[in-house]
Amino acid sequence: MLLLYLHRFFFLPQTIADIVHNKDDIFFVAVPDENFTVFAIGYGFICLASLILFLFNIRKLSIAISILCLILAFCIFYIGSQYYQTLAASTISYSPLFTLKKETYSWDEVTQIIHYRSENGEISEYKFVFADGNQMKINDNPYFQHVSYKFSKKLHEEGLTVELILIESK
Secondary structure (H helix, E strand, C coil), X not given: CHHHHHCCCCCCHHHHHHHHHCCCCEEEEECCCHHHHHHHHHHHHHXXXXXXXXXXXXXXXXXXXXXXXXXHHHHHHXXXXXXXXXXXXXXXXXXXXXXXXXXXXXXXXXEEEEEEEECCCCCEEEEEEECCCCEEEEECCHHHHCCHHHHHHHHHHHCCCEEEEEECCC
């Protein structure tokens, strides 16, 4: 829950996704957990750039290496910003990590929605299966629960049902 509020104030993947991918008809924008690792690597390059400048007394070579580290960091941030999932009034979209390909489906192309949940409620996610066999998973976390009423309303409008599968707690 704390992360839900902190993301508004820090340069986190969810903040970037909200800014870049949010449009009027989109009611949910999410980033998978792997994005946090990608952004941590980007922050590591920024720290490395600063450390190199500090350790090598701001010489030409250290400045060049630091600039290279900053360029790498911003490339990594760009790659991370392209890995997202959206639920909109008319479509469902996602883009896999390390690709610039965007998959977009209408709600009519959803063949199955499965809600995996552990008995104690610690693990919970939705899996969308599309007509072409592709799948997308969304974590059922506090960020998603914030828009769950819109999700439920959309499922009702489309006549879609959710299959609940209980999984063993770890």
